Amino acid sequence: MQKKLALKKGDYIQIGTIGGEIHALKIIGLYQSGMSDIDNVHSYVNLQMAQRILGESNDFITDINIKLKHMEESPAFARAMEIKFNITAVDIQSANAQFETGTFVRNLISYAVSITLLIVAGFGIYNILNMLIYEKMNDIAILKATGFSGPDVRWIFISQAIIIGIIGGVLGLILGYIVSSIIDHTPFNTQAMPTIKTYPIKYEVKYYLIGLTFALVSTFFAGYFPSRKAEKMDPVDIIRGQ
Amino acid sequence: MAILTAKAISKSFHFPDEIEILKDISLEIQSGEFVSIMGKSGCGKSTLLYILSTMDTDYTGELYISDQLITGENAENLARIRNSKIGFVFQFHYLLAEFSVLENVMLPAKKLGVKSKEEIMHDAMEKLKLLNIEDQSKKLTSRLSGGQKQRVAIARALINNPGIIMGDEPTGNLDSKNAEIVFDIFKELTEKEKMSLLIVTHDVDFANKTDRIIHMEDGKIIA
Numbered sequence: 001m002q003k004k005l006a007l008k009k010g011d012y013i014q015i016g017t018i019g020g021e022i023h024a025l026k027i028i029g030l031y032q033s034g035m036s037d038i039d040n041v042h043s044y045v046n047l048q049m050a051q052r053i054l055g056e057s058n059d060f061i062t063d064i065n066i067k068l069k070h071m072e073e074s075p076a077f078a079r080a081m082e083i084k085f086n087i088t089a090v091d092i093q094s095a096n097a098q099f100e101t102g103t104f105v106r107n108l109i110s111y112a113v114s115i116t117l118l119i120v121a122g123f124g125i126y127n128i129l130n131m132l133i134y135e136k137m138n139d140i141a142i143l144k145a146t147g148f149s150g151p152d153v154r155w156i157f158i159s160q161a162i163i164i165g166i167i168g169g170v171l172g173l174i175l176g177y178i179v180s181s182i183i184d185h186t187p188f189n190t191q192a193m194p195t196i197k198t199y200p201i202k203y204e205v206k207y208y209l210i211g212l213t214f215a216l217v218s219t220f221f222a223g224y225f226p227s228r229k230a231e232k233m234d235p236v237d238i239i240r241g242q
Numbered sequence: 243m244a245i246l247t248a249k250a251i252s253k254s255f256h257f258p259d260e261i262e263i264l265k266d267i268s269l270e271i272q273s274g275e276f277v278s279i280m281g282k283s284g285c286g287k288s289t290l291l292y293i294l295s296t297m298d299t300d301y302t303g304e305l306y307i308s309d310q311l312i313t314g315e316n317a318e319n320l321a322r323i324r325n326s327k328i329g330f331v332f333q334f335h336y337l338l339a340e341f342s343v344l345e346n347v348m349l350p351a352k353k354l355g356v357k358s359k360e361e362i363m364h365d366a367m368e369k370l371k372l373l374n375i376e377d378q379s380k381k382l383t384s385r386l387s388g389g390q391k392q393r394v395a396i397a398r399a400l401i402n403n404p405g406i407i408m409g410d411e412p413t414g415n416l417d418s419k420n421a422e423i424v425f426d427i428f429k430e431l432t433e434k435e436k437m438s439l440l441i442v443t444h445d446v447d448f449a450n451k452t453d454r455i456i457h458m459e460d461g462k463i464i465a
């Protein structure tokens with residue numbers, strides 16, 4: 001708005017109300033929220049001025065916005081206010097319900113895609129270990145014949161799976177970090193948010209931990225079933241098969 | 243003293259048909275004795291050896307190792323007994339291809355977990371020396387000849403100083419020269435180390451040089 005009208009701090013402007021009055025105002029500061037929807041149409045004046053412009057008495061207030069330290073408390077707080085002052089109070093979650101639903105659906109989609117990929121990758125590891133067990137049948141037989149117990153053999157394959165999980169998980173996180181920092185530096189221009197120049201990325205340890213946990217859990221399960229098979233293999237059957 | 247005693251051991255396979263493979267086998271191996279088992283193919287020699295080595299538990303009768311009843315022990319205990327008291331040599335060497343000769347020999351001792359890694363390594367070298375292949379210790383087992391592999395397998399069977407070594411046609415895959423070497427090793431083991439040996443063989447010359455021959459036919463001991 002400032003740019004469109006070629007204004008700067010200290011300039012005077014005149015505004016006309018619907019009732020036909022004219023008010024002269026001095027610009028004492030400039031504010032940019034970053035959202036063009038707001039910045040293109042909003043100006044701020046102090047309370048008395050606003051009441052004068054609207055031609056109302058000085059006890060007239062249309063609404064009050066309250067910022068809480070903890071956003072989650074908003075619905076309860078709104079209810080409490082309604083009861084206490086007999087007014088209509090709208091919490092931020094209801095006010096932005098459409099936006100919240102959008103976020104929820106996007107999260108749902110991204111988790112669904114991630115879990116599907118993990119299941120596919122898990123089956124891949126399961127297959128590899130299953131084949132490994134048939135390939136290593138003779139080794140399993142001799143380990144058992146020389147006194148390694150079933151749980152010993154199971155542990156060998158479980159630990160293989162866990163090693164795959166750790167290496168794969170860590171490599172995946174590193175790759176993920178690199179890709180997200182590339183995206184972070186990719187230009188992103190939108191009319192709606194002129195202050196944002198690159199794609200906004202949230203780097204949070206929480207997401208990396210979730211990723212690693214999923215990797216370990218899926219490889220553990222992928223290794224568990226083949227390792228049970230190895231545990232149960234009978235060395236006599238294998239040796240006879242030669 | 244008897245190192246191994248079998249009392250009235252019988253075994254049947256239930257699939258595809260019910261057939262009795264071993265019928266009332268009783269035998270005793272004395273400490274330091276070198277015994278061979280002979281018999282036609284399919285008469286049940288391998289089956290008997292798998293039972294005597296505690297790998298197969300599906301039989302009737304009783305099995306004692308050093309006068310201790312083994313029959314009915316749980317899988318965990320049987321694995322421990324196999325690890326510490328029995329050495330097994332198969333027709334095929336069953337060495338782990340990704341490991342060196344030395345590591346293959348050390349493996350059962352690591353499982354036993356009594357000695358330190360240095361001691362085990364030292365013992366393994368001793369066993370390899372006994373079998374004249376100490377110069378191959380660093381090699382991967384896949385780089386060895388058939389005769390050398392079988393000697394490594396014997397060294398592995400010896401590593402925990404078991405009471406008895408069992409062999410299922412250990413010379414079956416070897417040429418006569420290598421078979422002779424393996425036989426001489428066995429002979430030396432009984433004479434010098436007072437090792438007990440129970441070896442299944444088809445080789446009449448081999449068997450004739452042992453202390454005693456057990457003849458089997460159709461799942462029974464005939465002599």
Ligand SMILES: Nc1ncnc2c1ncn2[C@@H]1O[C@H](COP(=O)(O)OP(=O)(O)O)[C@@H](O)[C@H]1O
Nearest residue numbers: 255257258263282283284285286287288289290
């Ligand atoms: N899993 C099995 N199911 C049914 N019969 C078997 C099985 N394994 C071996 N046999 C039979 O048991 C008999 C003895 O086999 P085996 O002990 O291997 O003989 P040997 O070692 O004396 O040649 C053979 O007739 C063989 O066909």
Ligand SMILES: [Mg+2]
Nearest residue numbers: 287288289410
């Ligand atoms: Mg056989």
